[in-house]
Amino acid sequence: MVNKYLYLNTIGCQMNVYDSEQIAMRLARLGYQQTSALEMADLVIVNTCTIRAKAEQKAFSFLGRLARLKKKKPGLITGVGGCVAQQEGEKIFKRIPYLDLVFGTQAINRLPELIQKIETKRCRIVDIAIDDKPEFAEAHSIVRQNSQMSRFVTIMRGCDNFCSYCVVPYVRGRETSRHPDVVINEIQELSQAGLKEVTLLGQNVNSYGKKEGLCSFTELLFRVRNIEQLLRIRFTTSHPKDLDDDLINAFRTNDKLCNHIHLPVQSGSNRVLKRMNRKYSKELYLDKVAKLRDTCPDIAITSDIIVGFPGESNAEFDETLDLIQTIEFDGLFAFMYSDRPNAPAAKFDQKVSEQQKKDRLQNLLERQEKLTRMKNQALVGNIMPILAEGFSKKQSSGNLNHPHQAVQWTGRTSTNKIVNFYQADSPENCGEITPGKLVLIKIEKAYSHSLWGEPVDSKSLVEGLKGEESYAA
Ligand code: 5AD
Ligand code: SF4
Numbered sequence: 001m002v003n004k005y006l007y008l009n010t011i012g013c014q015m016n017v018y019d020s021e022q023i024a025m026r027l028a029r030l031g032y033q034q035t036s037a038l039e040m041a042d043l044v045i046v047n048t049c050t051i052r053a054k055a056e057q058k059a060f061s062f063l064g065r066l067a068r069l070k071k072k073k074p075g076l077i078t079g080v081g082g083c084v085a086q087q088e089g090e091k092i093f094k095r096i097p098y099l100d101l102v103f104g105t106q107a108i109n110r111l112p113e114l115i116q117k118i119e120t121k122r123c124r125i126v127d128i129a130i131d132d133k134p135e136f137a138e139a140h141s142i143v144r145q146n147s148q149m150s151r152f153v154t155i156m157r158g159c160d161n162f163c164s165y166c167v168v169p170y171v172r173g174r175e176t177s178r179h180p181d182v183v184i185n186e187i188q189e190l191s192q193a194g195l196k197e198v199t200l201l202g203q204n205v206n207s208y209g210k211k212e213g214l215c216s217f218t219e220l221l222f223r224v225r226n227i228e229q230l231l232r233i234r235f236t237t238s239h240p241k242d243l244d245d246d247l248i249n250a251f252r253t254n255d256k257l258c259n260h261i262h263l264p265v266q267s268g269s270n271r272v273l274k275r276m277n278r279k280y281s282k283e284l285y286l287d288k289v290a291k292l293r294d295t296c297p298d299i300a301i302t303s304d305i306i307v308g309f310p311g312e313s314n315a316e317f318d319e320t321l322d323l324i325q326t327i328e329f330d331g332l333f334a335f336m337y338s339d340r341p342n343a344p345a346a347k348f349d350q351k352v353s354e355q356q357k358k359d360r361l362q363n364l365l366e367r368q369e370k371l372t373r374m375k376n377q378a379l380v381g382n383i384m385p386i387l388a389e390g391f392s393k394k395q396s397s398g399n400l401n402h403p404h405q406a407v408q409w410t411g412r413t414s415t416n417k418i419v420n421f422y423q424a425d426s427p428e429n430c431g432e433i434t435p436g437k438l439v440l441i442k443i444e445k446a447y448s449h450s451l452w453g454e455p456v457d458s459k460s461l462v463e464g465l466k467g468e469e470s471y472a473a
Contacts, residue, residue, distance in 0.1 A: 006032035007041035011058050012049020014201055014236065015172075016082055018152045019108060020047045023081065026111050038069065043077045043115065048084035050167050053338035059084050063096050070098045077118055079103060081111075083171040087341055089128045104128035105157075105172050130173045149196045149436030150389065155183050155220065156202035160211075161239060163266075164277045164348070165306060167340035168203055177202075177209045180220050188227055196436040197232040197387055198224065205235050206242035218246040225256045231438060232387060232414065236262045241280045243288050251296035259296055260330075260416040263288070264304035268323030269316035272309055275348070282323060289327055300330035300375075300415035307364060308337045308357030310348035317360050324368060330375050330415065332368045336361050369448050376417065376446035383456055384419070386411035386441045388433050392420045409433055411441075418450040419443070 006027050010020040023045060024034055032043055044066060048059040063080065070076050079101035080092055086104040093099055100118050103111060107127040114125050156177040159168045187198050200220070202208060208217035215223070217235075224233050233256045238247075240263055250257055263285075267273050270281050292299050305320060324332065336357040339346035352360075392410035410420050421441050423433050433439055433455070441453035 002031070004030075004032045004042045005035040005037075005040045007035055007038050007044045009044070009046045009062055011047065011062075012051065012055050012082070014152050014199070015154065015157075015203075016047050016049055018154050018201060019082065019105075022108050023047065023111060026108065027115065030112050030115060041069075041076065043079070044069075045079045045081060048080060048082035050083040050087050050171060050340065052335055053340070056084050060095070063099070066096075067098060077101070077115065079115075081105075081108070083167070086128050086130070086171040087167065090126050093124065093126075100124055102126045102128065104130060106130050148190075149194055150199070150387070151190065151195060151197075152199045152201045153183065153187055153190070154178070154201045155205060156208055159203040160207075161204060161279075162277060162344075164275060164345040165309065165337060165340065165343055167343050170342040172203065175204065175207065175211060177212050177214055180209070180215050180223060183220065184223050184227070187224055187230065191227050191229040194436060196230060197234065198230060200224070200233070200235040202235075203237065204239045204242060206238050206244070206247060216246065218244075218250050221247075221250055221254055221257060225254050230256060231436075232256055232258050234258050234260065234416070238263050240265065240285050240288055241278070245291070248288075248291050248295050251292065251299060258414040258416065259298050260300045260302070260414065261292065262302045262304075265323065266304060266306050267309065267312070267316070268320035269312070272312055272316050275311060276306075276309060276345070282319070286323075286326070298415065300417070301327070302331040302333070302416070303327075303329050305332060305334045305364060306337050307334060307360040308352035310337070310345055310352065311350040312337075312352055321364065321367060324364070324371065328371050328375065329368065330417070331372055332364070334361055334364050334368070373446065373448050376448070376451055379413075379417070379443045379451060380446050381443065383440055383442045384413050384453075385438045386413060386419045386421070386453070388435055388437050388439050390435050409439075411439065413451075419453050420450055421453045421455060423455070 006024065008020055008024055010016050027043070035041060038044070046059055046062055049055040059080070066078055070078065077100050078098065080099060081103045083105060085092065085102045089102060092102050101114060101124070103114060104127060106129065107114070110127060114127060117123060118125060156175060158173040158175045159166075160175040162169050187195070190198070205217055208220060209215055221233060221235070224230065233254070238261060243263065251259065265285050266276055266278060268282055273281065289301060292301065305324070307317065307320070337352065388409055388411040390410065392408040408420055408422060410418060412418055419441055440456045442456050443451050443453045445452040
């Protein structure tokens with residue numbers, strides 16, 4: 001078989017990272033090998049995101065760059081998948097005349113047939129069919145090709161919440177959960193191939209299985225817990241209104257569940273939350289945070305905030321600032337509101353000016369940076385189990401005069417904080433570091449986005465232990 005090359009550009013969320021793996025796996029069966037060199041590609045696919053205007057602009061700017069390539073290589077096949085494809089459909093052909101394929105969020109299973117058709121007939125295709133019971137792609141064959149110590153596994157797709165700013169329900173369809181047996185099988189297979197940490201993915205994992213009458217999300221977490229080789233479980237994203245006591249208690253009772261929850265609050269103003277259709281109040285959110293911290297004192301809580309939602313006054317924005325100061329999140333993702341097609345808020349009046357949105361974002365991020373640094377600083381001196389992932393990006397700064405400092409490692413705490421470190425001076429005590437291994441690290445320095453530490457004698461570390469107790473030094 002002739003070698004054919006696929007260049008796959010993934011934009012946006014973790015859901016797209018998972019979907020891109022599914023795309024690559026299906027195209028591998030057609031003989032497409034992935035390449036990171038765009039000029040080598042016979043097929044270019046852009047997996048797009050439309051959650052915010054910026055992500056969509058990124059996709060179109062990349063597609064614009066393909067014009068030259070297509071001229072040089074007329075046989076090149078180009079396709080757009082994901083949420084922008086779902087939303088825009090055929091209209092993309094008008095904007096990008098040299099495009100061959102537009103495929104929606106539920107067309108990944110059909111991708112091989114679509115590409116084969118284009119290869120043989122050189123036609124242009126749009127497939128954005130969407131139904132309430134999408135077939136889920138299974139991950140089996142990528143497992144064998146590409147073993148990893150940490151990866152995402154989708155447990156549900158779509159969303160039924162209809163937050164007024166959000167495009168997801170329109171481009172990803174209704175909420176649908178995968179059967180627990182299928183999820184467990186997939187993770188089991190992945191763990192036999194070396195998986196140590198899994199992140200269960202969904203737009204709103206707390207409502208997993210409710211519609212279909214499957215097991216609850218907390219029960220699923222316990223089934224995942226029983227997969228022997230697996231050391232850590234994470235999940236994202238949670239909706240505050242669906243975070244129940246069972247799940248909160250799982251942070252205490254499920255020893256593999258990491259001490260971190262991403263719980264988007266979006267705003268600290270009850271009037272704004274109502275207009276966002278979030279279905280909870282600031283008070284309910286504070287109550288959930290208090291329960292989480294009561295149950296699991298070490299838990300790290302991160303969140304999403306939208307600034308400049310239509311009609312958000314200065315006083316309402318100040319309420320958001322007060323909330324982040326009260327809660328002291330471990331980290332925050334903050335976004336300037338942007339209108340999205342079909343989302344009701346696009347039609348709301350009293351739009352906040354771009355300048356005001358920028359000022360609010362900067363104000364919020366500056367305050368949060370201080371809080372994050374303070375939280376990280378409090379960890380200095382602690383000894384924490386870190387799951388080693390691989391070499392850090394800064395590995396070239398290693399000190400070649402000291403063999404153990406030749407490469408810089410990176411990993412995460414159970415609370416999802418990045419820790420960089422060198423191999424220990426005396427690996428005979430601390431053990432050779434390998435990806436997927438839990439290593440005990442003493443935290444020496446704190447920065448705003450990472451920590452720095454030194455390996456310590458790991459004999460005291462029991463494998464598989466909640467990885468996450470921190471031992472005061
Ligand atoms: N404008 C800005 N931010 C948005 N988000 C979702 N929709 C929009 C929008 N229209 C943010 C929310 C969500 C995160 C994934 O993206 O904070 O939690
Ligand atoms: Fe969008 Fe709201 Fe669903 Fe999240 S919960 S995907 S913000 S509609």
